Amino acid sequence: MYPADDLEGAEERLRDFLVFRFGGPTRYIEQRGHPRLRMRHAPFAIDQAARDRWIELMTAALDESALPAAARAALEPFFAQVATFMINRGE
Numbered sequence: 001m002y003p004a005d006d007l008e009g010a011e012e013r014l015r016d017f018l019v020f021r022f023g024g025p026t027r028y029i030e031q032r033g034h035p036r037l038r039m040r041h042a043p044f045a046i047d048q049a050a051r052d053r054w055i056e057l058m059t060a061a062l063d064e065s066a067l068p069a070a071a072r073a074a075l076e077p078f079f080a081q082v083a084t085f086m087i088n089r090g091e
């Protein structure tokens with residue numbers, strides 16, 4: 001689903017969003033405005049399987065990044081909840 005010609009941009013948008021969301025600099029807001037994540041995900045068909053795959057890949061990324069336990073404990077439930085909220089197909 002991600003733009004093959006702009007993976008770096010997609011990575012930057014997600015990174016800036018997370019930095020902002022967890023209290024860091026607000027570059028995401030300055031460049032993208034209000035997140036409106038459900039609306040921004042509407043063009044992509046996200047069903048339960050897509051949500052679960054996204055979480056599977058993000059979990060592998062978290063494993064690789066070897067974050068401090070407290071940071072991981074904050075991120076994981078957040079990802080799980082927002083990913084479920086992004087489901088826009090099926091049911």
Ligand code: HEM
Binds near residue numbers: 009040
């Ligand atoms: C449920 C599975 C998910 C799928 C399949 C998915 C897919 C996508 C795709 C295809 C894009 C467009 C890439 C781009 O920026 O060009 C995108 C954008 C984005 N996603 Fe997701 N996403 C998922 C879950 C999440 C979650 C859980 C978060 C946050 C914790 C998130 C945050 C974002 C953000 C911040 C953007 C950029 C929005 C913008 O400013 O345009 N996504 N996502």
